[in-house]
Amino acid sequence: MHYAPVIKRIVKSKTGLIVKEIKENHKGFDNMVYIVETSGGRLVVKFPTKQKRSKVLSEAWALRQWTRLGVPVPKVLDTGRDYIIEEFVPGKQMGEADLSPTQTREVMEDLGRFAKKMHSVRTRKFGYLIEEGVGGNETWTDFMDPFFKKIMTQLKVNRIVDDKTLNRAMNFYVRNSEGPLEFDDPRLVHADLTQSNIVVDKGSIRGIIDATSAISGDPMFDVAVVNQNCYGTDLIDSFVQGYGKIDDERVLFYSLYQSVWLAHFAAVQTRDRALAQKAIASMKHYLDKEPL
Numbered sequence: 001m002h003y004a005p006v007i008k009r010i011v012k013s014k015t016g017l018i019v020k021e022i023k024e025n026h027k028g029f030d031n032m033v034y035i036v037e038t039s040g041g042r043l044v045v046k047f048p049t050k051q052k053r054s055k056v057l058s059e060a061w062a063l064r065q066w067t068r069l070g071v072p073v074p075k076v077l078d079t080g081r082d083y084i085i086e087e088f089v090p091g092k093q094m095g096e097a098d099l100s101p102t103q104t105r106e107v108m109e110d111l112g113r114f115a116k117k118m119h120s121v122r123t124r125k126f127g128y129l130i131e132e133g134v135g136g137n138e139t140w141t142d143f144m145d146p147f148f149k150k151i152m153t154q155l156k157v158n159r160i161v162d163d164k165t166l167n168r169a170m171n172f173y174v175r176n177s178e179g180p181l182e183f184d185d186p187r188l189v190h191a192d193l194t195q196s197n198i199v200v201d202k203g204s205i206r207g208i209i210d211a212t213s214a215i216s217g218d219p220m221f222d223v224a225v226v227n228q229n230c231y232g233t234d235l236i237d238s239f240v241q242g243y244g245k246i247d248d249e250r251v252l253f254y255s256l257y258q259s260v261w262l263a264h265f266a267a268v269q270t271r272d273r274a275l276a277q278k279a280i281a282s283m284k285h286y287l288d289k290e291p292l
Contacts (some may be wrong), residue, residue: 006083008046014078014085016039030055030212035088042088044074048212056084058129062121062188062214065133069117072207077087083084088206095195103203105238108230110205112196112242115222118208121188123216133188135216138219141181143217148173148257151264160267161280167286172256176290180253183218191215193222194229220247228262231282252289259283 008019017038025033031046058080063086068074074086091097094107125135127143137143152170155161160279161169191213199207215221223239223246229235240246259282266276
């Protein structure tokens with residue numbers, strides 16, 4: 001493990017703790033993540049992949065904003081240009097936890113309340129954060145539009161989605177994009193509020209983790225991520241009960257956007273055929289819900 005000497009050095013110099021054991025958690029698209037046992041307890045140390053170094057400081061900034069608001073996110077202990085040290089959040093990912101139906105609904109309602117707090121943080125500009133609280137794009141359209149058209153092209157080239165569904169998706173996007181993409185009140189958005197990033201213990205949320213994808217944008221984008229993650233269930237209703245009023249038209253638009261992204265991600269990046277098929281099914285579902 002070539003990161004071991006670096007981890008031991010920065011943990012000792014920044015926290016004063018002695019490293020006892022290091023375990024690689026997973027190699028994600030944005031970070032190398034290590035669970036570190038120390039003389040003072042368990043920590044998480046992340047190293048961004050080379051092309052994602054600029055996200056480290058913005059992730060730390062986002063976590064600190066949410067901590068200040070009482071949102072259960074990992075406490076940032078230290079960060080540099082190429083690493084971040086966080087407190088470890090004990091528990092299980094929501095999708096792997098043994099929750100009763102009642103507990104699941106309660107967790108989703110709590111998630112809605114926490115998301116509302118998270119979205120109270122105002123930002124400037126749009127897209128991925130290039131500095132504390134500032135996105136890298138002048139408008140929401142500048143961030144959203146090129147990415148959507150790029151993945152639509154890739155879905156077509158790779159024959160992942162049939163032409164009829166792709167044409168429907170593009171037409172839906174053109175007809176319904178004007179309102180959502182003119183959004184001009186940017187907030188701090190987690191952008192990955194999936195069950196794998198919700199840590200629960202004893203039926204309650206212990207932590208909302210992995211703010212690597214945090215962006216400056218429309219809060220309804222997060223609601224759509226939750227909606228897509230809940231596809232096939234009624235759990236989005238519990239989330240909304242905690243969150244409060246939402247904009248159904250914007251959520252539908254971003255849900256279609258999310259399903260297109262997920263189909264591409266599952267088919268091209270993770271090669272998860274079952275997930276890709278589920279994403280395509282949800283895409284068709286959202287297309288069928290378009291207001292006449």
